[in-house]
Amino acid sequence: MQIRVEQTQNPKAKPADETKLGFGRIFTDHMFIMDYTLGQGWHDPRIVPYAPLSLEPSAMCLHYGQSVFEGMKAYRSDDDRILLFRPDKNMARLNVSNDRLCIPAIDEEFAVEAIKKLVSVDRDWVPTAPGTSLYIRPFIIGVDPVVGVHPAHHLMFMVICSPVGAYYPEGLNPVKIYVEDGYVRAVKGGMGFAKTAGNYAASLKAQDEAEKQNYTQVLWLDGVERKYIEEVGTMNVFFQIGDEVVTPALQGSILSGVTRMSAIEILKSWGMNVTERRLSIEEVAEASKQGKLKEAFGTGTAAVISPIGHLKWGDMIMQFNGGEIGPLSQRLYDTMTGIQWGKLPDTFDWTVEVKE
Incomplete structure (x- = not known):
């Protein structure tokens, strides 16, 4: 599948002080989305400007919790390379979660490539200060507009990114x-x-x-x-x-x-x-x-x-x-x-x- 890319026309201002990023509060300019439809499979992979989602109030994920996610990071090296850490293992684990939640499996290799492409599009968001990184959050939600307990027939696989510092306020202190x-x-x-x-x-x-x-x-x-x-x-x-x-x-x-x-x-x-x-x-x-x-x-x-x-x-x-x-x-x-x-x-x- 080809990944369509729509560049934002309104880029956000990047954090002025990377020592005060916090965790998971700031998000990059773009996000990845791919849809699943029963009978069609996963389709329409795209990178689009980060924006609110439009979901029906009856979307199944809001009522029955059919959702899974992962947590990964991208790191900027001293020689300005951007590195992911074992992304294949995260995508393999995502499919383990998918199986338990009756979510159709994703193509793990394609998902890694999609994440690499998204990070490449937003590579300027990967922070440079010591101890900082770009947190990557892939997730899947069931979006059928149906109030009824059964596995979703329509789902969304998404990836968002956030420049972050230490997760705990203590940092590396115990x-x-x-x-x-x-x-x-x-x-x-x-x-x-x-x-x-x-x-x-x-x-x-x-x-x-x-x-x-x-x-x-x-x-x-x-x-x-x-x-x-x-x-x-x-x-x-x-x-x-x-x-x-x-x-x-x-x-x-x-x-x-x-x-x-x-x-x-x-x-x-x-x-x-x-x-x-x-x-x-x-x-x-x-x-x-x-x-x-x-x-x-x-x-x-x-x-x-x-x-x-x-x-x-x-x-x-x-x-x-x-x-x-x-x-x-x-x-x-x-x-x-x-x-x-x-x-x-x-x-x-x-x-x-x-x-x-």
């Missing part, structure tokens, strides 16, 4: 997290492994209460026994216990993070003992009491690596590294971002350059 044992995010057999709007809607109540208690995020336990660690609200999570780095195994209720996957591969390349297994909060607490719990950190596209400095479980407070980032988290962050920004050799062949 965040405060508490263990959520009242609300449930997901269970095996549900949609926890899919990147769909409903999962994030389910997390809002706990997130709101965390913020009221001056915590950045919550750490979710499994939805059945309320015992085993799953993930943080917007991140996968790792714990360094003795000489073992542990992250919860993917068992159907945890998102398979691209940054998680990359962190595991980097750690293994260093010869570290990395384990994907069930990890109880009791085991973490006991390791903390015994002085074996060295570090904890989250991984995700938005924050890349986010060290945890303070973890609260009931009345117990676990603190790490005197409120400073730990050596493993720092090394992992430096390596991951070094590859992403083109500062280090990409020995894994993960980055994809966006040509003009």
Whole structure:
């Protein structure tokens, strides 16, 4: 399919101070759209000026939540190249989410090319300040104007972009997290492994209460026994216990993070003992009491690596590294971002350059 490009006639003013971008509040001049119609398939791919959508009030996505999304970034290197980080993995995961939400699969290779073309059109929006990047949000919504519960016959695949700074206000400083044992995010057999709007809607109540208690995020336990660690609200999570780095195994209720996957591969390349297994909060607490719990950190596209400095479980407070980032988290962050920004050799062949 050929991608039609309609250039904006009213370009926006770009941010004057890239150190104050925030996250997800500013959007570029253009967006990608492709339609799906039952019997016709995906069609009419186009890049058009960023603008409000026109949807029927009865559009199915507004009532039944048939929507999926991804999160990616484009990075500007010191030699002015624009690099994507493992975009094929994001598009593969989007199709996993599509399957769970009864959304027709996309052509993953074509979707990567569409994203590259959109980023190329808006390449001047990729910021240059240290620690900044262009956040890329692909998403699919069901748009049938029908109030009735069934898979949509008409959908839209869209991509929007936003120049961003650090996701958390703390930046790379350790965040405060508490263990959520009242609300449930997901269970095996549900949609926890899919990147769909409903999962994030389910997390809002706990997130709101965390913020009221001056915590950045919550750490979710499994939805059945309320015992085993799953993930943080917007991140996968790792714990360094003795000489073992542990992250919860993917068992159907945890998102398979691209940054998680990359962190595991980097750690293994260093010869570290990395384990994907069930990890109880009791085991973490006991390791903390015994002085074996060295570090904890989250991984995700938005924050890349986010060290945890303070973890609260009931009345117990676990603190790490005197409120400073730990050596493993720092090394992992430096390596991951070094590859992403083109500062280090990409020995894994993960980055994809966006040509003009």
